[in-house]
Amino acid sequence: MKAPLRVETDRLILGAPEPADAAAVFERYANDPDVTRFVSWPRHQSINDTEAFLKFSAQEWERWPGGPYMIRSRIDGRLLGGTGFGFEGPSDAITGYVLARDAWGYGYATEALKAVIEIARVIGVACLSATCHPQHRASWHVLEKCGFVRNARAHRQVEFPNLAPGMLQDAFVYRFVL
Ligand SMILES: CC(C)(COP(=O)(O)OP(=O)(O)OC[C@H]1O[C@@H](n2cnc3c(N)ncnc32)[C@H](O)[C@@H]1OP(=O)(O)O)[C@@H](O)C(=O)NCCC(=O)NCCS
Numbered sequence: 794m795k796a797p798l799r800v801e802t803d804r805l806i807l808g809a810p811e812p813a814d815a816a817a818v819f820e821r822y823a824n825d826p827d828v829t830r831f832v833s834w835p836r837h838q839s840i841n842d843t844e845a846f847l848k849f850s851a852q853e854w855e856r857w858p859g860g861p862y863m864i865r866s867r868i869d870g871r872l873l874g875g876t877g878f879g880f881e882g883p884s885d886a887i888t889g890y891v892l893a894r895d896a897w898g899y900g901y902a903t904e905a906l907k908a909v910i911e912i913a914r915v916i917g918v919a920c921l922s923a924t925c926h927p928q929h930r931a932s933w934h935v936l937e938k939c940g941f942v943r944n945a946r947a948h949r950q951v952e953f954p955n956l957a958p959g960m961l962q963d964a965f966v967y968r969f970v971l
Pocket of ligand 1: 828830831889
């Protein structure tokens with residue numbers, strides 16, 4: 794079963810990315826050093842990087858039950874960030890979230906992640922996982938608020954390319970079993 798292309802929550806719209814989103818994604822968050830410090834992908838240096846991401850996203854949606862989502866404000870449609878699924882198998886997906894700097898601190902990450910969990914449930918994902926830098930308290934707090942459980946024994950070696958390019962570092966591994 795395919796994930797819906799658009800989902801509304803109290804304050805947000807989660808929608809599958811479109812090629813026309815490139816400029817907004819680049820300017821709102823993908824090029825921002827503060828926003829991308831702890832993410833697992835290299836900060837976008839030019840809009841070409843963002844276009845490549847959007848192409849990848851479309852391929853993910855074609856290949857798997859779902860893929861990345863854009864997060865927008867329901868009030869004015871403004872782009873706030875991104876979340877969604879990275880499928881590793883038909884019923885296993887990783888998730889994450891990233892918000893433009895001016896959208897931090899309003900509970901949007903929590904609201905978006907709860908919606909992603911509900912979509913996962915509907916489309917038959919058995920296990921959602923997420924990795925997180927140990928120092929990124931706000932991020933793992935969001936995961937824990939939404940019911941993700943840290944696997945104390947599973948420390949995945951992950952590259953944080955905007956913190957230490959080319960170096961693998963221990964990351965917290967979180968799971969949500971549906
Ligand atoms: C991490 C991020 C997604 C949080 O988004 P957000 O919408 O501000 O998160 P929420 O408001 O839903 O929840 C944040 C929680 O962390 C808490 N928090 C914020 N900063 C914190 C800190 N430095 N230490 C501990 N907790 C912190 C908040 O108080 C809130 O908890 P509460 O609801 O119990 O008060 C956002 O800061 C972001 O996009 N950062 C950049 C991208 C990124 O790092 N993504 C994650 C990669 S793993």
